[in-house]
Amino acid sequence: MSRLLAAVLAVATALGVGALLDARPDQPNTALITYEQAGGG
Numbered sequence: 001m002s003r004l005l006a007a008v009l010a011v012a013t014a015l016g017v018g019a020l021l022d023a024r025p026d027q028p029n030t031a032l033i034t035y036e037q038a039g040g041g
Helices: 002-023
Strands: none
Touching: none
């Protein structure tokens, strides 16, 4: 039971952190590697 609870908490924490990172407006969505640098066109 404790393993299941730990797994649920881990998933919830991961989802929460992801939601917080997505909600931050001060981080622009700039690609680190553009298609020009990668030679993709």
